[in-house]
């Protein structure tokens with residue numbers, strides 16, 4: 001018998017307070033215990049990029065794979081054909097700078113307002129970093145095939161957790177995109193989806209993203225508030241992520257959890273993700289409440305643990321989820337519920353299925369900012385992309401190439417250019433105002449503000465123009481943001 005932590009405590013879950021406390025399961029306790037026995041040495045293996053040994057180690061744990069196992073999984077994704085992409089980026093130079101010397105005067109400041117050299121960056125923009133959430137997009141293909149909506153929710157939940165796997169060793173700061181910077185990622189040829197994102201606001205920084213798969217569509221607006229508290233940096237993401245399966249109309253939304261970057265003063269930076277996440281299916285009222293446990297030195301909880309319960313619109317529990325954001329998520333359907341002698345309901349579940357399992361890092365990842373195969377591919381130079389694409393951003397390219405001094409000089413010039421453009425816009429707006437004309441507001445190129453039908457509120461939605469313009473190579477509406 002396996003018991004799950006109390007999901008109803010300190011949460012705004014839809015469950016009644018005395019429900020969903022204890023679960024029984026038919027899986028053998030041995031198997032579960034073994035799968036949870038992930039040790040520091042395995043972490044080190046991953047850190048060293050000894051992916052092969054990690055893989056066999058996890059195989060010994062008797063993983064039960066989802067029904068995806070028939071498809072080949074090579075590197076970053078479930079690929080079918082597709083063109084050849086790079087599997088390396090230049091090695092990270094071994095230049096050490098003291099982070100604290102840049103951060104000590106910035107306590108209480110927003111991360112985007114702390115002037116920092118590229119030395120603490122990773123060679124990807126925030127536009128690319130957020131699109132990396134698609135690393136395990138095959139889970140969405142799986143979800144799309146699902147007949148049962150509660151099970152579909154379990155897949156969606158596993159997908160939202162999988163987005164955090166990249167944060168385990170990735171402590172570089174992504175480039176803050178310039179206003180109007182874009183990133184397209186066309187993976188129709190192998191992964192079956194393509195996406196476009198754009199920096200739509202500079203103060204505060206905000207980006208909008210839109211991705212289309214074969215039987216699903218996902219979009220979001222991403223902003224964050226960062227609180228730098230001295231020893232740690234806390235990132236509170238704002239904005240809402242949407243996911244729709246057009247064939248059935250199931251429309252999901254969720255907000256991301258809090259990310260904390262620890263050891264800013266001394267020691268090695270490390271990341272934790274924690275808090276509550278509620279996923280709603282607006283089509284039928286299903287919910288999934290996920291709890292990402294915060295790391296605590298004193299807690300017996302497994303680090304990086306995530307647990308969840310899927311409930312229907314009446315609040316009846318349907319599925320339970322358990323796992324960690326860096327390794328895997330399992331889900332089990334609740335098949336039976338009865339009152340225990342203590343008066344609390346006991347759930348009996350069917351077998352645990354693996355909904356998501358992390359892929360090992362590519363060989364040499366530790367010398368390449370711990371990038372996954374997908375991350376390596378994101379900034380590969382590509383013909384035909386918009387002139388505002390992150391791949392063309394010169395300081396980021398210099399940095400990727402290991403020319404950090406030059407990158408830092410170019411970064412200063414780019415930011416100056418951005419400031420000049422902003423001043424000009426402000427002057428034009430002033431002039432317009434003086435002449436009694438309407439204020440000339442900054443408008444993104446590929447997104448426009450729209451009222452959201454399910455959440456109310458206004459958000460940036462894709463204007464459906466990018467891929468057509470790309471086909472015609474018509475970039476006349478793009479701002480000139482680089483040098």
Ligand SMILES: CC(C)CCC[C@@H](C)[C@H]1CC[C@H]2[C@@H]3CC=C4C[C@@H](O)CC[C@]4(C)[C@H]3CC[C@]12C
Pocket residue numbers: 120129130133163164167170171172173174224233235237256259261264271
């Ligand atoms: C150098 C130090 C001071 C700062 C480094 C901060 C880095 C590690 C932080 C800043 C913003 C953070 C990101 C904010 C939001 C998301 C979206 C989520 O779905 C996955 C994690 C992800 C992608 C975070 C990863 C870690 C992150 C990139």
